[in-house]
Amino acid sequence: MIADLGLWATVLAFACAVYAVAASLYGARRKQPVWVESARNAVVAILPLLTLAALTIIASLVRSDFHLAYVVNTSNRAMPTFLKVTALWGGQNGSLLFWSWLMSAFAFGVMLRKWERDRELMPYVIAVTMITQAFFIGLVLFFANPFAKYWELPSGDIVSAALPPAGALPFRAAEGNGLNPLLRHPGMIAHPPMLYLGFVGFTVPYAFAIAALLTGGYRSEAWIRTTRRWTLAAWLFLSLGLLLGGRWAYDVLGWGGYWGWDPVENAAFLPWLTGTAFLHSVMIQEKRGMLKVWNMVLIILTYCLVILGTFITRTGVISSVHAFARSEIGVPFFIFVGAALVGSVALLISRLEGLKSENHLDALLSREAAFLLNNLLFMGITLAVFWGTFFPIFSELFTGTKITVGPPFYNRVTGPQFAALVLLMGVGPLIAWRRASAKALGRLLWLPTASALLLAVLLVLLGVSIPGAVVGFAIAEFTAATTLSEFWRGARARQRSSGEPFLTALSRLIGRNRRRYGGYLIHLGVVLIAVGVVGSHFFQKESQATLGRGESMSVAGYIFVYEGFREIPPKPGDDLVRDIATVGLYRDGRRLATLYPQREFYQATQETLTPPALYGGRMGLEDIYLLLVGWEQAGLASASFKVYINPLVNFIWLGGVVFILGTLVAAWPNPAEERLLTPAAERRLALGEV
């Protein structure tokens, strides 16, 4: 039985993780490196073991082995092979195994690199990562076992258990339930793995931070530099996961949007917010040796939010407190998050003395202050999102009233803060470290400010009457202008001193200062996303109508003509029925396209999906998003359609691409730059002061 192989591989992996915790701590306390080396070997062994375990589940899914409960619950014979493979993370038990596997890959990577440089920290890094690893493997083994099989008891009852109960006979289901239709989408291949990679990735900087606190390594900034690229990698994956999730929602969920402030979305967004704050504020610690405690707080918070996020996604606690009680993994998760938070904060408090700032703020108008304002806004948004997400739980627990906190709350509370953040993004990078002169800053800012005001006036004159939209576009323009001017000024300066052509100067400028210009590229990506969000939020149009064949509806200058309808019966062995309407799209008397909005009906689970028909109107500046809402069963004479016109929504995807490119530029190794950015703390180390 191939799944048994996986089960025992997982048991061994669990043993390795527990052993690694014990051996590394023992080795560190007794100053016996041989134990730490042994712990390291155990960590390295977990990756192949869990790879084997994951492969056995994938093999069972592909072979439709319906002896396994997990295979029955998440697949059926008719699913294409790629969906069978992705079903590994399509259900709770498999996704926890998948999480553990990705975690082991990150731990493996940490073990292979920088071992010599951080010999002091490593035992504790091993201990912290392996406690996390052991917790997740433990969940897989004891609470949510994907290797559980069906057994028929002598009494005739069917149960699922990893090991055969006494006297039970193996039971094999005839057919599986199939994957949740929402997850039968190519986006399913990439979105969850990216999100999970982001989640597990943040364990690495957290482990180094805790190790630094435990060993006294917190007195230097070594842990931050060692983990900078790990943090960026985790952040990159998390950002990618969020972007892909937005695109997937837009393509599959059929409500005309990409972000619904759903608890599960928020759960992934919260660690991104604190992680982004962390990425910014460590720069102050690297350069000025300040904010040491705060950075510890941020990374601890990010880690706890990662665990909490996994917990929310997997237990459905937000939808109902009772779902939490029913969920088998709810209580262990709750205990783990609580212990991690309380333990880390207690450790931090005990080390406060050594975390004093090396420098003080020289002036209120300085890069340091700008970074602090950035952190304030990120924390404000985090608080609002956290509060909105968890308020329904508090409400149900304390008052017994079930409530829904919908998008209006989040939009109203976080919208202005996001706007302020984008504005700050335009000003902050121009402010000098330590002490900036208002005059110099004014010289840099007057032109972008004037152009933003001009744009605002222009928009108002053109008839844009929504204040939020005018302000939003003006801020985006301002930040785009200041950021682009940074590229321009840099490239011009290089061009003049070296005589290179402009484009060569620009690309060398970026290549020589990847961190800085990668960061600016990310900022430009954010500006594009902001333009897309403002456009699609304030100017979305929506209309619904029932049309007889040949009749038309008109929305925002587009005319939709209902032309035909056909039903495609399921392929042999499949349960998917497609109902497809044919709609002609016209504008100014010209036929633009034929759209095929459809409804997918999965007979086995009685679930429906209405993927939209999409068309990029006005050269892609606005998306036409057409849904088939319903139709008259008799004679198919009429059908109901819902149309959304989503202006500028493509800027979000474009911005996403720029954003990811920028992150890659910033994370790409560059030895020359590493040397240039020697922080004050390291120099002190060199002077022998520590």
Next chain:
Amino acid sequence: MSEVVFTPETRRAQRKHRDFSVFSLRILRVLCVSAMSLIALLFATVLITNAQGPTQDDVNRVANQLYCPVCENITLANCPTQACIQWRARIRDELAAGKSDEEIIQGFVRDYGMRVVGEPPIPLLWWLPPLGLAAAAVFLFWLLRSWARRPRPATAEAESIPLPEDADEYRARLERELREDV
């Protein structure tokens, strides 16, 4: 339409008030006809509206503000469940009966609880995030002020630490080059 309906009426008026002067009679006739046409017009508008009923966009306007009590975080306008189809029908009926959006929403809250609205009017929910931000901002400002006021570390050791001007060495170089250029 008004001509056909109201001509006999005006004729009767003419017969009854034969002794009126021609001038006042004409004024009366004009007033009468215009008033009655106005009433007829209003009546016709109401009739036509009633015949068409509220549009699906009208229903969606209200449904977008209500949340499906069965599914999570999905508005009635987007929810395909049977319950939501019935609730949409209820919105249509109540709109047709002349209820305002607000009245309809209140009706749903009465019948299904606070859960159906996406913006629950609970002060604690709405005020904590801005208050938290404001408190953090005040704290930060106080912190910055106290940092800025504190005298520079005066120990010899601190002075000996080279200031991290390298941190912005690049920018400084850039500024220099730009200045020279101009």
